[in-house]
Amino acid sequence: MLCLLLSACNNTEAPQKLALPTPTVVISQPLVQNIVEWDEYTGRLQAVEAVDIRARVSGYLKQIGFKDGGKVKKGDLLFVVDPRPYLAQLHQGKAELDRAQSRLELAQNDVLRAERLLKEQAISEEEYDTRSKNSSQASAAVEAAKATLEMAQLNVDFTQIRAPIHGRISRKLITEGNLVNADATVLATIVSDNPIHVYVDADERSVLKYRRLGLEGKRQSARDVQIPVEMALMDEQAYPHKGYIDYVDPQVNPATGTVRARGVFENPDDLLSPGLFARVRIPGSGQYQAVLINDRAIGMDQGQQFVMVVTPDNRAEYRAINTGRLHDGLRIVTSGLTGQEWVITTGLQFVRPGFAVVATRAPMQAAPAKVAGAAQ
Structure with missing residues (x-):
């Protein structure tokens, strides 16, 4: 009986290793565009004129x-x-x-x-x-x-x-x-209703940045010219209201460390009312060429941001990057990419450096806009 059992054990084949399937991913080339970065602030609408009626x-x-x-x-x-x-x-x-x-x-x-x-x-x-x-x-x-x-x-x-x-x-x-x-x-x-003002407060760091850009000739100063400003109400996506900055306080408020600026917006349909909360953005840089990718393509490895690039032989390659703020739903890449690479935008979690992938090409898509949020 023992011999039969031993014979049966010897005839059993060893289990074979299972091969992992090749991951399927979507890849896109970064967008390379001339952009202007926008700085976001919050503010309140205020009437241009307000009069108490007295006899x-x-x-x-x-x-x-x-x-x-x-x-x-x-x-x-x-x-x-x-x-x-x-x-x-x-x-x-x-x-x-x-x-x-x-x-x-x-x-x-x-x-x-x-x-x-x-x-x-x-x-x-x-x-x-x-x-x-x-x-x-x-x-x-x-x-x-x-x-x-x-x-x-x-x-x-x-x-x-x-x-x-x-x-x-x-x-x-x-x-x-x-x-x-x-x-x-x-x-x-x-209270007057058309046009209407919006007041925002810019911190000292931002004010100094704007002034240095002005000295370098990269950005016009709101103290000298009417620079564009865009605005969104609490329930609005993007920034549908277009106006201009017409006034900047000549001094910094020592109590808050901010400088107050005033924007002017037309209000022909009476949508805007004094006292409403508003999200406001103004140009925060001069125009330059930027590399833009979707946030889905970015991974994090011990505090280092990275993307996976697909090489011509369909293998994943690790690429460390540095990023800036969002621009129209895409993240600005300040270093690590040239714009000619094919970056994995879907399926990043299944990929390891050096592994083969099955790649499907697609255009780079921006992330959906959020209704409200702080500056990125």
Whole structure:
């Protein structure tokens, strides 16, 4: 029995090693393009103009002429303060002017008579001087009455409170019948809506980078020219809104270590509103030729970024690289690639250096854009 078992064991064939299948991968050539790097910031939209509506005369509010939250045009009638007391002052001013003009005419006639009498030596020079000065005083009284009448007319005009700018108005902050104090009571607020500003804060390192690029002639300075700026709202992909930088603070804020810049954007469809959060990007470099690849092609080996390149004999080759930021969904490769290689973009995890691969060529594709995120 033992012999039979030994014989059976000797006849059993040794297990054979299983050959690993050749991995199938997708390879693409990097894109080589002239690009400009964009620096991303966050900011808030702000109205170009904002006005608190106040009355310039005191009185009781008689009429309101707008819809809460509606659009108004410059010159639209918004509020009316009861004008009757000011109309009475206007009528009184007109009467005072008529009386002053009558006194002036009388004084001027007295001067003419005094001139004839003085020639005939019928009156003294002292009497002539008195009548002449009375005429001058009457003339001054006419000018004072005109000024009083003009002020009365202004007060009547000020009872009609009109929109000083185009824009969108808030709700009314006081209702009809309430007392309005001149230059004190806020009746409503108007903010302009087109164009609109966005304010962003750039850190010192970025500001110094921009200035050094400007000194080297590689980038225009926003302090000297209007450089382009692009903006996206919280729910938007990419940067669909195009504008320009029109102002940069002349000094660094010592409390925050930042410099504030202002962008201008057109808002014809009223999509943008003051106070909205925005993602903003501005040119962060001059134009240069860059090598771009998809992030899927990049691996990490003990802190070193690398890609796998397929050689002409279809073998994988390890290539250490250094990368920069994202540009239109592709990663900028600063060193390690020339742009002529075929880089593995799909199947990287199945490949080892020196191993054979079955490669399928495809164009380099950008990664899908994210709705929101910090600067890369």
